[in-house]
Amino acid sequence: MYTKSIRELGLGLKNKEFSSVELTKHFLERIKKFNTLNALITTTEEQALKAASQADQKIAAGIQEDLTGIPILHKDIFCTNGVKTTCGSLMLDNFIAPYDATVVTKLKDAGAVCLGKTNMDEFAMGSSNENSYYGPVKNPWDTAYVPGGSSGGSAAAIAARLAPAATATDTGGSIRQPAAFCGITGIKPTYGLVSRFGMIAFASSLDQGGPMAANAADCAIMLQAMAGFDERDSTCVNRPKVDYVAELDKPIKGLRIGLPQEFFNDKLNPAIADLVHNAVKELEKLGATVKSISLPNGHLCIPAYYIIAPAECSSNLARYDGIRFGYRCKDPVDLEDMYKRTRSEGFGAEVKRRILIGTYVLSSGYYDAYYVKAQKIRTLIANDFIKALNEVDVIIGPTTPEVAFKIGAKNTDPIAMYLNDIYTSSVNLAGLPGLSLPIGFVNNLPVGMQIIGNYFAEAKILNVAHQLQQVTDWHTKVPAEFA
Amino acid sequence: MSFTQDDVNKLAHLARIALNETSNEEHSFEHSIAEDLNKILRLVSEISEINTDNIEPMQHSQSYAQRMRPDAVTEPDVRTEMQRLVPENAVAAGLYLVPVVKE
Amino acid sequence: MNWETVIGLEVHVQLNTKSKIFSGAATAYGAEPNTQACAIDLGLPGVLPVLNSEAVRQAVKFGLAINAKVANKSVFDRKNYFYPDLPKGYQISQFGHPIVLGGQLQITLEDGTRKTINLTRVHLEEDAGKSLHEDFKGKSGIDLNRAGTPLLEIVSEPEMHSAAEAVAYLKTLHALVTYLDICDGNMQEGSFRCDANVSVRPVGQKEFGTRAEIKNVNSFKFVEKAINYEVARQIALLEDKQAVIQETRLYDSQKNETRPMRSKEEAMDYRYFPDPDLLPLEINDEYIQQVRDTLPELPNAKRERFCKEYGLSEYDATILISSKAMADFYETVVKNCGTANAKTAANIIIGDMNAALNKHNLEIQQAPISAAQISKLILRIADNTISGKIAKTVFETMWENQEDPDTIIEKQGLKQVTDSSAIEQVIKQVLEANPKQLAEYRAGKEQLYGYFVGQVMKASQGKANPDQVNKLLKDLLQQ
Known part of the structure; x- marks a missing residue:
């Protein structure tokens, strides 16, 4: 059952091959069996079985949508009413939100059954999932390796087939990089497509929720339910709904692909470059044309990102003061002591580093040189993309310069970790949609390829990914231990 | 520009983060924070050399304007639910309790 | 320095x-x-x-x-x-x-x-x-x-x-x-x-x-x-x-x-x-x-209009427009008692009303007297039922008892005396009681005129119509 796509599972439910309760139990058992991956922080068995049973009643009554009765997981950054939401932090270890994130509501309304909450880098800050208060997540392809981050729990869970799909978030690559490291498919939508209400903020102008699944078609079904206007998020865009599923099967003949020359530089593992070229060749066989393009300011995305994201984070995380919710230090001697110890004990090292650097770049005398300057660089980066996307339909390149690294290999060097985002964070800065899908293996570890589209062109990039997945089978591979 | 320990202390105060001065173990946060911040600063300082004359700063990736909601009371009294979240049950008479606030 | x-x-x-x-x-x-x-x-x-x-x-x-x-x-x-x-x-x-x-x-x-x-x-x-x-x-x-x-x-x-x-x-x-x-x-x-x-x-x-x-x-x-x-x-x-x-x-x-x-x-x-x-x-x-189309009349415009429409001094108008509630109160009063009495209305609101409000630390919205009652009081001055001076007494009682001005005038017998023969009678008594002053006046000490007015008003307990007192007193003094 665990290898089936969402579409196939839906058919199975419809044809009474199995019930949603059976399906839910099946995945709950896998979650238990493979708990050494540490992919989940919370399992919501009771609620899941209740929701599954309700889904079964609906299906029996002939009311079935694409996600009715389908088990999914939520990244533990999405608030869930009545279920602990930790954001991977001691700060929120006791936090039970009295509200659902809009994404959670929408998936509930679509009939999906939530099995639990996935592990993540604390407050979504990290590229290896080693920054979680709940311990590192392991990569199912080799448990000595990281799954990527920050949505490492969701990615590992999908790779190990602990659920057919999961929600995730992406601020600088946090959907695409772990998807690449774990050999699955994940899409970061255009900024403003998916509501951020109830999604705990890291960097508000960059954060965007999106789905992860084994393949692009399942991502399309998930995104269909997650996307859409929300009056509670001022940055959520009100535009007509697009049918991502209907667009999947469109032929891609005539598709214009741009390969940014800057992405294929000496920082890229040549074996990964070869796999990207192979995949592009498959797309050419389907009628796509390829040209080289340039994103001359692309390399500035790391400095710009590591100014803007920490700046926003330093302010977003000021609310964690131990007064109204969350962690509070023991026996504070005065107010200042309460603030300082609550925050230094409740936050982990990487979060504190980013708060400090963010505080610095916003501080008096440095604001223009760092923050405003970075916002200008952001304009340059976005303009490069806009110009390129006038000439091509999609931009394709590697998702990461390297495959997954060993747990512990980079966690003492923040800079080495930051460079994981080199191909992904520019897409967040520009606000564009980007998808990562598996295209092969290097050293027995998965390799991801990124497809970047124009604003709100999710249907197009899902279509391209799906067409590639019709002629390749990388997305069907399951690590042997979990098969 | 590079951070001295004093700069780091000032930043930490501004961000209300305690730096435990006695904790100086090799892998502790305090041990390497000044060095880490300097590394990050060197990384991000690359942009200072880029000419951005006449370039508008970009706050959001989209050019939409702020939406407005009608002036209506839509939120009920949720004090009981909210105060269940308070750590160590630090509430009294419906108020959140904190160490004495100086005026 | x-x-x-x-x-x-x-x-x-x-x-x-x-x-x-x-x-x-x-x-x-x-x-x-x-x-x-x-x-x-x-x-x-x-x-x-x-x-x-x-x-x-x-x-x-x-x-x-x-x-x-x-x-x-x-x-x-x-x-x-x-x-x-x-x-x-x-x-x-x-x-x-x-x-x-x-x-x-x-x-x-x-x-x-x-x-x-x-x-x-x-x-x-x-x-x-x-x-x-x-x-x-x-x-x-x-x-x-x-x-x-x-x-x-x-x-x-x-x-x-x-x-x-x-x-x-x-x-x-x-x-x-x-x-x-x-x-x-x-x-x-x-x-x-x-x-x-x-x-x-x-x-x-x-x-x-x-x-x-x-x-x-x-x-x-x-x-x-x-x-x-x-x-x-x-x-x-x-x-x-x-x-x-x-x-x-x-x-x-x-x-x-x-x-x-x-x-x-x-x-x-x-x-x-x-x-x-x-x-x-x-x-x-x-x-x-x-939004501009919804702007109400603003204080400065209102002051100018008050001066023009009601013939008020700028000083009076400034006080009246100092709050919208005060200006609205004033205009309600004037609406009821007519523009002809606008100046009297201003005097009562700026004088008696404000003094009482200040004394009791109240805003005009909280006053125990309504605009309609103030208008009535003003109409009684206008129709010579009472004098401006008696009006002050009536106002005080209105504030304390929240009674209608007519009731107060009736009850306390404050109605102004406009009967010429009655006033003449009072004047004659005053002149008879003050022969020395009368002689001095007639000898040219005209400043004593005010003294006689005061004595007449006192003798009539303030109820004699001042205009009539003036006219009759002058006549009798010249006799």
């Missing part, structure tokens, strides 16, 4: 919207603690702000009323600092691009001089909660009901040079925001709060002296006292060759002094930056015109 005082004012006006500026929680004053603080006001994880359209409309209305530039594009920024009554650790405000720029306010001083005060800017922001310093097991209590209430911060140029000017400015501003119906103006409840930037410099010096900011002075009287205290303190320091320190000070009304605020001792670095949860606020000219 001669010193010049320089004052700039920052006024925080609570807008009278039903819900908060970024959430749907209620803004009503006086609710049980934290019963009007929703997840957004509390800054819970994941929640987001959405802007209240009414707060924007009221800000634009104010901008138009002071002839300012309403910005077509303004930006909400975050002002970052830690304080227990600031749940998010930042206040959403407007720093770089406020909604309203410039504008003027024309003030009238006690002696009638007019002065124009320029405004620097006006911006929208959210209010913070309140820290209650009473002892809760050795802790402070935080009430976040007020957190997120929309505020308009109105910043003047440093163009006022005395406490009196500052008070005149505040009174004018207070009248304006209540006229516009964007604020209830209740200073006790904190709906209208003032911070004063005060400095002194030698007369003739161009550069400003070092200023102190006096926080949250919440009555006109205390503003005056606080500024006067602060000016004296600064002059004393400077004359003693000591420096004024730039700092935030708190006014203690019981000791009548200002003192430094402990919590503001450390230098603040607010790290303003545009709030990424909110997009730029765009206001087009069509919207501005729509």
Whole structure:
């Protein structure tokens, strides 16, 4: 059952091959069996079985949508009413939100059954999932390796087939990089497509929720339910709904692909470059044309990102003061002591580093040189993309310069970790949609390829990914231990 | 520009983060924070050399304007639910309790 | 040395919207603690702000009323600092691009001089909660009901040079925001709060002296006292060759002094930056015109109209328009008793009514006498039932017993005597009783005329019609 796509599972439910309760139990058992991956922080068995049973009643009554009765997981950054939401932090270890994130509501309304909450880098800050208060997540392809981050729990869970799909978030690559490291498919939508209400903020102008699944078609079904206007998020865009599923099967003949020359530089593992070229060749066989393009300011995305994201984070995380919710230090001697110890004990090292650097770049005398300057660089980066996307339909390149690294290999060097985002964070800065899908293996570890589209062109990039997945089978591979 | 320990202390105060001065173990946060911040600063300082004359700063990736909601009371009294979240049950008479606030 | 005082004012006006500026929680004053603080006001994880359209409309209305530039594009920024009554650790405000720029306010001083005060800017922001310093097991209590209430911060140029000017400015501003119906103006409840930037410099010096900011002075009287205290303190320091320190000070009304605020001792670095949860606020000219069309008659226009329509002096008109409630009361009275009696109506409201209101510390809306009753009283003066002097007695009884003026006149027998023969009788008695004075008068000591009037009025217990007394007295004196 665990290898089936969402579409196939839906058919199975419809044809009474199995019930949603059976399906839910099946995945709950896998979650238990493979708990050494540490992919989940919370399992919501009771609620899941209740929701599954309700889904079964609906299906029996002939009311079935694409996600009715389908088990999914939520990244533990999405608030869930009545279920602990930790954001991977001691700060929120006791936090039970009295509200659902809009994404959670929408998936509930679509009939999906939530099995639990996935592990993540604390407050979504990290590229290896080693920054979680709940311990590192392991990569199912080799448990000595990281799954990527920050949505490492969701990615590992999908790779190990602990659920057919999961929600995730992406601020600088946090959907695409772990998807690449774990050999699955994940899409970061255009900024403003998916509501951020109830999604705990890291960097508000960059954060965007999106789905992860084994393949692009399942991502399309998930995104269909997650996307859409929300009056509670001022940055959520009100535009007509697009049918991502209907667009999947469109032929891609005539598709214009741009390969940014800057992405294929000496920082890229040549074996990964070869796999990207192979995949592009498959797309050419389907009628796509390829040209080289340039994103001359692309390399500035790391400095710009590591100014803007920490700046926003330093302010977003000021609310964690131990007064109204969350962690509070023991026996504070005065107010200042309460603030300082609550925050230094409740936050982990990487979060504190980013708060400090963010505080610095916003501080008096440095604001223009760092923050405003970075916002200008952001304009340059976005303009490069806009110009390129006038000439091509999609931009394709590697998702990461390297495959997954060993747990512990980079966690003492923040800079080495930051460079994981080199191909992904520019897409967040520009606000564009980007998808990562598996295209092969290097050293027995998965390799991801990124497809970047124009604003709100999710249907197009899902279509391209799906067409590639019709002629390749990388997305069907399951690590042997979990098969 | 590079951070001295004093700069780091000032930043930490501004961000209300305690730096435990006695904790100086090799892998502790305090041990390497000044060095880490300097590394990050060197990384991000690359942009200072880029000419951005006449370039508008970009706050959001989209050019939409702020939406407005009608002036209506839509939120009920949720004090009981909210105060269940308070750590160590630090509430009294419906108020959140904190160490004495100086005026 | 001669010193010049320089004052700039920052006024925080609570807008009278039903819900908060970024959430749907209620803004009503006086609710049980934290019963009007929703997840957004509390800054819970994941929640987001959405802007209240009414707060924007009221800000634009104010901008138009002071002839300012309403910005077509303004930006909400975050002002970052830690304080227990600031749940998010930042206040959403407007720093770089406020909604309203410039504008003027024309003030009238006690002696009638007019002065124009320029405004620097006006911006929208959210209010913070309140820290209650009473002892809760050795802790402070935080009430976040007020957190997120929309505020308009109105910043003047440093163009006022005395406490009196500052008070005149505040009174004018207070009248304006209540006229516009964007604020209830209740200073006790904190709906209208003032911070004063005060400095002194030698007369003739161009550069400003070092200023102190006096926080949250919440009555006109205390503003005056606080500024006067602060000016004296600064002059004393400077004359003693000591420096004024730039700092935030708190006014203690019981000791009548200002003192430094402990919590503001450390230098603040607010790290303003545009709030990424909110997009730029765009206001087009069509919207501005729509708001302009809803502007009510403003105080200055009303004063001019009162002078013209009712033949009032500028001084009288200024007092009557000082609050919308007062002006409305006056106009209701005039509507009932006719424009011919407009001047009498002004005298009674400015004189008797205001004196009684001040004595009992009431606003005109709270007065025990209605506009209709005042009109009746005026009509009794007009139709000679009572004299203006007797009217004062009637007014006092109306205030105390809430009785109808006619009832009072009837009961107390205050009706004016207009019967000529009766008045003549009284005059004759007075003249007979004062033969000496009569002889002196007739010998040319004409100033004794007033003496006879007084005696006649006294003898008639004030009820004799003064015009008739005049006429008859003159006749009889000449006989």
